Amino acid sequence: MLLSSLTFVLLFGYALLWTVIAQSVLKQAEQEDVVLPCQHRFGHLQSKNLDIEWLLQDSEPNQKVVIAYSSGAVYQNLSAKLRGRISFAADYLLGNASIKISSLHSTDSGLYTCKVKNEGIYDLKTAINLVVLVKPSKPKCWTEGQSLQGNDIKLQCNSENGTQPILYRWIHVLDTEGQQAKFHPGFHIDLQTPEILLLRNLSYAKAGRYECKASNEAGEKSCFVNVAIKRKMLKHQRRSSSMHNLLWGQQAQALVPVQSSLPRTEPLAPSSLELGRTRHPLLTHQQRKPRLTRVCQTRHI
Structure with a gap:
């Protein structure tokens, strides 16, 4: 009974420790580069049985391998969204299996786990919760x-x-x-x-x-x-402005010339009688009288 209780405590403590480790958070801005660290204990061994895997748990339900080393070859085009942007950042054969992700996208966020195995012995490393931060759009x-x-x-x-x-x-x-x-x-x-x-x-x-x-x-x-602040117009100013606009409109209407609809006529020429009665300012009374006489005599004939 005591052994069972002790086992339960150890398992619970291990699970709690693993949960804390799994929530290790690394934040980086979008379009920046990031390095996810992974140091393993098989660097001093010259073994052909070394296997390295980086797994990603994102919004999809299942984990997937995004980069791996196995049987002397590197496989780094395993993820379509990370293709061409993920690589090993150091000498993974000497104990440093860290990876680099270039030009981060917001969809790169997720839980990354480094798993190293050599001849059947595993070296599980801290899972890293990568959070890709997006800058505010221009407000x-x-x-x-x-x-x-x-x-x-x-x-x-x-x-x-x-x-x-x-x-x-x-x-x-x-x-x-x-x-x-x-x-x-x-x-x-x-x-x-x-x-x-x-x-x-x-x-x-x-x-x-x-x-x-x-x-x-x-x-x-x-x-x-x-x-830009404008001055508020008072009530008496608004009335004065309205009256000014009204008077100005009436004056402008009065100044508009009125065109007559009647046809234009030429001035009448003076008649002969009016020509005879016209007085020239330089003629004297005696000079004008014979002219009137001649006109009368002509009429009698």
């Missing part, structure tokens, strides 16, 4: 609300892709004069939604250029938004 910045003096507006930022959690940080980069700006008491960030910056009671001191930085363990990306 988008935009504003919500009218940027009028005295109003409240929201600056929003969002990165659609990347390994979670993604952290957001707002910086007032430049003021309206292009100088380094500072945060003011009217800036409010809710820790529950750090991607939103609330600007309360807008003033010209809060205008300028803002930067949002989206970051995670793999890196960071930024976007920018400009805040």
Whole structure:
């Protein structure tokens, strides 16, 4: 009974130890290279019976061999998704069976196990949980609300892709004069939604250029938004502006020339009688009278 209990404790302890070892985590950013270490104890032996296998447990249910050494040959094209990107990183015959994976993809994440055997004796190594981190995608910045003096507006930022959690940080980069700006008491960030910056009671001191930085363990990306504040028009100013526009419209309408629809006519030529009555300013009374007499005499004949 005591032996059974002791055996159970040993097995439980071994299983617990193996579980802890199996959860050894190695994180690396996408597109980077990574080396998964594996040191074995058969390096001092010159044996042709050395076998090395690296196994991957990913989203698929079964483990699969991704690279191997057996019978004096290396097999490194066993995985379609790792083909051309996986290789031994050191001299595996001398006790270092570490592997290198180049240009990591997000699909390379998984549990990698190094298994070394020599003449029927196994040397199992630590399983490594490789986590490929994806940098945040370039975020988008935009504003919500009218940027009028005295109003409240929201600056929003969002990165659609990347390994979670993604952290957001707002910086007032430049003021309206292009100088380094500072945060003011009217800036409010809710820790529950750090991607939103609330600007309360807008003033010209809060205008300028803002930067949002989206970051995670793999890196960071930024976007920018400009805040230009307009003066809010008071009620009497709006009435004055409306009246001014109305009067200006009436004046403009009055200045438009009206074209007549009647046909244009040429001036009439003066009649002979009117020519006879025309007084020349240089003629005297005596000079004009004979002309009238002659006209009358002609009429009597």
